[in-house]
Amino acid sequence: MTNVLRLDALFAHLPTAHLVLDRDLVIVEANRAYTAMLARTREELVGQYVFDAFPPSEDDVDEDGAHLVELSFRRVLAGETDVLPAVRYDVLDAATGQLHPRHWSIVHAPLRGADGEVQFVLQRIEDITDYVLERARADSVEAELFLRGREVEAARRAERAAARTIAAQALVALDLIDATTHAEAADVLRRFSRSVLAATAVAVHLLEERPAGSAAAEVTATGCAAVVHTPVVVDGVQLGELALGWDSPHHLTPTDHEVVGAVAAQYGQAVLRLRRRDAERQAAENALVMSETLQRSLLSDPARLEGLELSARYRAAAQQARVGGDWYDGFRTADGTAVLTVGDVSGHDGEAAALMGQVRSLLRGIAYAVPADAGHLLDIVDDALFDLGVDALASAVLVTVHHDDAGARSVRWSNAGHPPPLMQLPDGSVQVLARTPELLLGCQTGTGRTVQEHPFPDGASLLLYTDGLVERRGSTIDDGIAWLCRRLEALAGRTAEQVCDELLTSVDGDAEDDVVLLLARAVPVTRDLVEATLARDPAAVGRARELVAAACHRAEVAEGTRDAAVLVASEAVTNALVHGRGAVRLAVAVRDTGVRLEVTDSEPATPVRRVVDLDALGGRGMQLIDALAADWGVRARLDGKTVWVDVR
Numbered sequence: 214m215t216n217v218l219r220l221d222a223l224f225a226h227l228p229t230a231h232l233v234l235d236r237d238l239v240i241v242e243a244n245r246a247y248t249a250m251l252a253r254t255r256e257e258l259v260g261q262y263v264f265d266a267f268p269p270s271e272d273d274v275d276e277d278g279a280h281l282v283e284l285s286f287r288r289v290l291a292g293e294t295d296v297l298p299a300v301r302y303d304v305l306d307a308a309t310g311q312l313h314p315r316h317w318s319i320v321h322a323p324l325r326g327a328d329g330e331v332q333f334v335l336q337r338i339e340d341i342t343d344y345v346l347e348r349a350r351a352d353s354v355e356a357e358l359f360l361r362g363r364e365v366e367a368a369r370r371a372e373r374a375a376a377r378t379i380a381a382q383a384l385v386a387l388d389l390i391d392a393t394t395h396a397e398a399a400d401v402l403r404r405f406s407r408s409v410l411a412a413t414a415v416a417v418h419l420l421e422e423r424p425a426g427s428a429a430a431e432v433t434a435t436g437c438a439a440v441v442h443t444p445v446v447v448d449g450v451q452l453g454e455l456a457l458g459w460d461s462p463h464h465l466t467p468t469d470h471e472v473v474g475a476v477a478a479q480y481g482q483a484v485l486r487l488r489r490r491d492a493e494r495q496a497a498e499n500a501l502v503m504s505e506t507l508q509r510s511l512l513s514d515p516a517r518l519e520g521l522e523l524s525a526r527y528r529a530a531a532q533q534a535r536v537g538g539d540w541y542d543g544f545r546t547a548d549g550t551a552v553l554t555v556g557d558v559s560g561h562d563g564e565a566a567a568l569m570g571q572v573r574s575l576l577r578g579i580a581y582a583v584p585a586d587a588g589h590l591l592d593i594v595d596d597a598l599f600d601l602g603v604d605a606l607a608s609a610v611l612v613t614v615h616h617d618d619a620g621a622r623s624v625r626w627s628n629a630g631h632p633p634p635l636m637q638l639p640d641g642s643v644q645v646l647a648r649t650p651e652l653l654l655g656c657q658t659g660t661g662r663t664v665q666e667h668p669f670p671d672g673a674s675l676l677l678y679t680d681g682l683v684e685r686r687g688s689t690i691d692d693g694i695a696w697l698c699r700r701l702e703a704l705a706g707r708t709a710e711q712v713c714d715e716l717l718t719s720v721d722g723d724a725e726d727d728v729v730l731l732l733a734r735a736v737p738v739t740r741d742l743v744e745a746t747l748a749r750d751p752a753a754v755g756r757a758r759e760l761v762a763a764a765c766h767r768a769e770v771a772e773g774t775r776d777a778a779v780l781v782a783s784e785a786v787t788n789a790l791v792h793g794r795g796a797v798r799l800a801v802a803v804r805d806t807g808v809r810l811e812v813t814d815s816e817p818a819t820p821v822r823r824v825v826d827l828d829a830l831g832g833r834g835m836q837l838i839d840a841l842a843a844d845w846g847v848r849a850r851l852d853g854k855t856v857w858v859d860v861r
Contacts, residue, residue: 414458428456515543538565555677556609587627588662639672641705681726807861815853
């Protein structure tokens with residue numbers, strides 16, 4: 214069990230009489246020995262001006278008429294410790310009402326604050342009446358009284374030194390509580406050892422960093438004449454050691470040794486506290502990294518879907534734990550139907566991310582295997598969540614894309630308590646696909662969910678999103694949806710990637726929840742689609758040219774467009790091989806509007822346009838692509854990047 218030193222209790226029980234006054238000489242504290250010696254109560258004294266409580270004797274003045282005690286107080290307030298000669302002050306006997314002559318030895322000492330200025334005055338008194346009277350009776354006592362005074366003064370000096378040391382120890386405890394690093398805690402010990410114990414060399418070592426005995430060896434190596442070494446022990450376990458050294462022979466009193474051991478133990482407690490804090494921070498950071506990695510792994514790029522240009526984004530709320538329950542997905546079912554989904558499991562922690570992974574995986578697996586409409590699929594997910602014991606409530610919207618016999622495209626969707634999809638038509642206008650809200654996933658309605666349908670012509674865009682994009686403090690979600698419609702209209706004509714980036718930029722610093730975007734743009738159905746993985750081999754560039762040329766030939770692409778596409782593919786694949794790592798993936802999609810090339814590698818750094826330099830050995834590839842492409846850009850991936858190029 215650790216003993217805690219309380220300075221207020223120590224002061225109250227000191228056997229010698231002490232009084233504390235502020236700078237205005239108002240009494241702020243008196244210990245028990247003081248009140249007993251003067252037959253006064255603490256309540257009578259505290260708060261009184263000292264000369265009101267103890268009117269000075271008219272006889273006790275110097276040659277100029279100034280009271281000796283008052284002059285002493287002035288010297289102390291100026292920063293000096295003052296010892297008065299024997300002072301007579303008569304004390305009233307409460308029982309008889311008579312004044313009894315008493316003689317006192319008085320010492321005044323300044324008490325300084327943290328800024329070094331005198332804040333209080335400490336008065337120590339000792340009743341020396343018997344000695345004074347004895348001296349009056351016999352001259353021989355004078356020598357003894359003198360020696361007694363010397364002894365008293367020496368004792369007073371020792372008491373003052375001990376009080377200063379103990380007070381400094383209390384400040385050490387406070388400073389160690391405020392320390393935020395191990396270095397700061399060790400520096401507290403160094404300052405205490407130098408300023409209070411006058412040590413000229415100090416070494417503070419932890420055993421996890423330095424071997425035992427290294428602190429004493431470090432101090433001894435400085436040539437100190439006196440060295441004191443103490444272990445830093447907490448609960449019987451040694452954590453480190455403290456060594457002090459002095460240039461000249463030095464004597465530490467038993468009190469000094471006790472204080473050194475006490476501050477070493479306090480330092481040990483601070484070390485344990487900082488270690489626990491560091492461990493908690495590391496554990497929290499590890500959990501956060503694991504949760505974020507889990508969520509990012511689940512939110513992979515949507516699959517490539519014929520006739521759809523997909524772009525997805527996820528951004529965690531700035532003030533939250535960077536993980537949560539929002540998700541997006543895009544994939545093709547076993548019967549070839551394109552499926553788009555966005556949802557949100559409530560929460561912003563690792564548990565929400567884990568539940569999101571279960572709900573998303575269930576929905577993806579069921580939608581892939583079961584040929585059913587969107588409403589029926591959500592009903593099956595409801596039942597699966599209940600039967601499998603997945604304790605999650607989630608909003609979600611599930612969209613399937615269909616073509617009729619005439620080739621017209623439409624979307625069918627079912628909405629489980631989620632913000633409504635938005636449809637941006639080719640002319641830039643935006644429609645809210647809002648219907649009567651239905652219950653969240655996990656409620657197991659048992660009533661069957663409804664399915665809605667809307668045309669989805671070429672050039673139109675379907676935006677699915679989570680509520681973090683449209684919810685703002687002080688406004689309704691309808692206000693947020695209206696803002697989103699206006700923002701989409703303002704972005705008409707931008708690419709899908711640009712629209713998603715601009716929408717995220719629009720809510721930077723304002724979003725209080727996670728934000729997920731999934732934008733699907735209807736493009737003419739690809740007449741020819743080629744995908745291939747190219748090994749890191751010089752022959753890969755030739756293989757890429759052959760694949761692009763063959764795809765363009767089959768689709769009867771014009772010769773000029775075909776040649777430009779082959780050249781662009783050659784340069785893009787070469788860049789990926791030179792600057793990337795691992796295999797390179799090439800995708801070629803021939804559309805009515807031209808040829809889309811996508812080259813994916815595992816290097817996250819994006820290519821940049823360079824200023825033309827005729828003497829440079831490289832850098833011309835991106836210049837060539839920039840010159841031949843109708844448009845091009847880079848899409849970041851978890852495992853690298855994809856460079857896409859449109860050639861028309």
